[in-house]
Amino acid sequence: MGEERFMTYVNTSDITAQMFVTVLLFLLIIAPLFSLAILRLFQGKKKAGLLLVLAGIAAYVVFQLFMKIFF
8 A cells, every 4th residue: 555656757868860760660661561461361371471471570680780780
């Protein structure tokens, strides 16, 4: 009962505009790839679904490399 709850805030002041745009663009690529992959797998199109999953993973790897190199 004596437990106090505090709200915590995430400090976003260190995020540059370039990093924000980069993350946004990659999320606009990666999320739809996985979404379409799930749709294709439920439709029974295993080859198309797995290719989309692999494309999503490849986009994620490229994103990680891009972030390590430039940020």
